[in-house]
Amino acid sequence: MEDDVDAMRAVLPAPTVDSRPFWDACNADALLLQRCGHCAHLFYYARRLCPACGGTELRWEPSAGRGSVYSFSEVHVAFHGSASDGRLPYTVVLIDLDEGPRMLSRWVPGGAASPAVGQRAVVRFTSVSGQKLPFFTAERD
Numbered sequence: 001m002e003d004d005v006d007a008m009r010a011v012l013p014a015p016t017v018d019s020r021p022f023w024d025a026c027n028a029d030a031l032l033l034q035r036c037g038h039c040a041h042l043f044y045y046a047r048r049l050c051p052a053c054g055g056t057e058l059r060w061e062p063s064a065g066r067g068s069v070y071s072f073s074e075v076h077v078a079f080h081g082s083a084s085d086g087r088l089p090y091t092v093v094l095i096d097l098d099e100g101p102r103m104l105s106r107w108v109p110g111g112a113a114s115p116a117v118g119q120r121a122v123v124r125f126t127s128v129s130g131q132k133l134p135f136f137t138a139e140r141d
């Protein structure tokens, strides 16, 4: 079990002044996106400048945390050393949020072990060493 936590520490974020609000919101079970005050572009991940126009007037907006699976990949090789071997395989997903932005995340099995392209998904905040991470799982009806 300690190996699991050690392995997961390797993927923990290192919040910056720009991304701190996003990670703090995750700890409060909220998913935030940034919107540009100049061109209204909504985007993920946290940045200092709007990726569409370079605008600096950015504000945070809540996402409903729902979307669909754009793609996924099952990982069978430990990229973080042998401590990760016990966690294999795991599934990395690209989620198209209903609000528009595409998020890279991890799939948390809930029923079916693997997602399907186009499947509806909902965020599930998963705590690792005191930081909640925005993973995704199958949306229930």
Ligand SMILES: [Zn+2]
Residues within 6 Å of the ligand: 036, 037, 038, 039, 040, 041, 050, 051, 052, 053, 054, 055
């Ligand atoms: Zn912009």
